[in-house]
Amino acid sequence: MSELTYTSGVTGQVFDLESKLSWGAALGLRSREWDYSLTYRGLGMPTRKAREVSVSMSVINPSDLDAFMRATDADIQMNQPGVITGLAESGAAWTQHAVIVKTSPQSHHRASDASIDLTIVLLDGVWRRRLDVQHFWSDVLQPGLNLDYPHDYPHDYMPTARNTTVVNPMPAPMPFEMVWFGPVSKPQLTLGGNRYELDMDIPSGGYVTISSVEGEKSIILTTENGDTSNVFSKGVRTGGENGGSYIFQPIPSGELAAQWNGFGIDLTIIEEASEPQWV
Structure with a gap:
C-alpha cells in the first residue's frame, strides 16, 4: 500500500x-x-x-x-x-x-x-473499497436541460436509458450503497431477480440512502432542507436474503438488466476482499 x-x-x-x-x-x-x-x-x-x-x-x-x-x-x-x-x-x-x-x-x-x-x-x-458510482437519471431529468440533483457532487451526470444495465465486475455478489431521489411514491428497482422496494414516498428534493454493508445496514431519508430521519422499517424485506424482495440483497456478479419506476438512482457497489489489492 x-x-x-x-x-x-x-x-x-x-x-x-x-x-x-x-x-x-x-x-x-x-x-x-x-x-x-x-x-x-x-x-x-x-x-x-x-x-x-x-x-x-x-x-x-x-x-x-x-x-x-x-x-x-x-x-x-x-x-x-x-x-x-x-x-x-x-x-x-x-x-x-x-x-x-x-x-x-x-x-x-x-x-x-x-x-x-x-x-x-x-x-x-474484510477490507472494503467503493467502486465507481453508476448513475440512472429520473424521467424528469432529460439530457440537455442542465438540470441537477439538489446537492453537490464532484462529478457530472450523464443520461442513461430507462431500462439499462448494472455492472458488478467482481466474481461474487457484493454489498452496495444506493441513493434514491424523489419525488417518487413507493419506489421499486428490479435487478438480478430481486426487487428492491421502499414502502414510502420520497418527497421532491429529498433522497433516501440505502446501505447494505454488513454491520452498517441502514435506510436514511434526507429532506430538501437537510433534515435526516431513520426509515429502516420502510425497506421491504419479504422472505429475507434470496427471498426475491429484499432491500439489502447483495448485487450479483456480472451485467444485470435493471428496471425501475422512473426515479433517479445512484448505485455504488462496495467491493469486499480478504486483503487489499497489491496494485
Whole structure:
C-alpha cells in the first residue's frame, strides 16, 4: 500500500502511518484467513471473522506517539473503533474498522527511535473499497436541460436509458450503497431477480440512502432542507436474503438488466476482499 492512515473513531484524528508513525510494510494487514468447519469432502460455513494481526511500528515523532496511544485507548474505551485506510498503487482506498488492543515496546532508550509491536484487531473480517458510482437519471431529468440533483457532487451526470444495465465486475455478489431521489411514491428497482422496494414516498428534493454493508445496514431519508430521519422499517424485506424482495440483497456478479419506476438512482457497489489489492 502506498499510503496508510488510522482515523480515530472518538477524536477523528488522522494519524499518518508512513512518515510520522511508520508501520513499514505492515505485512500483517495483508494476511488473509477464513474461518470454517470440515465436512465430508468440503468446507462448512466459511466466514471471515474479526481477527488479530501484528505490526511493528517505528516512532519518528514522540508527540505523535502519545497522541496515537491516547486516541486508540479512547476508541476501545468508548467502543468507537477507528478506521485503517490503505491506498493501493492504483489509488484505490481500502478500509477496515480496527482497534489497537496491545503494545509491546522493543526498545526504549529514546522515544524518537523506539520500536513498538502492535496487536491490532481487524473487526470487519474484510477490507472494503467503493467502486465507481453508476448513475440512472429520473424521467424528469432529460439530457440537455442542465438540470441537477439538489446537492453537490464532484462529478457530472450523464443520461442513461430507462431500462439499462448494472455492472458488478467482481466474481461474487457484493454489498452496495444506493441513493434514491424523489419525488417518487413507493419506489421499486428490479435487478438480478430481486426487487428492491421502499414502502414510502420520497418527497421532491429529498433522497433516501440505502446501505447494505454488513454491520452498517441502514435506510436514511434526507429532506430538501437537510433534515435526516431513520426509515429502516420502510425497506421491504419479504422472505429475507434470496427471498426475491429484499432491500439489502447483495448485487450479483456480472451485467444485470435493471428496471425501475422512473426515479433517479445512484448505485455504488462496495467491493469486499480478504486483503487489499497489491496494485
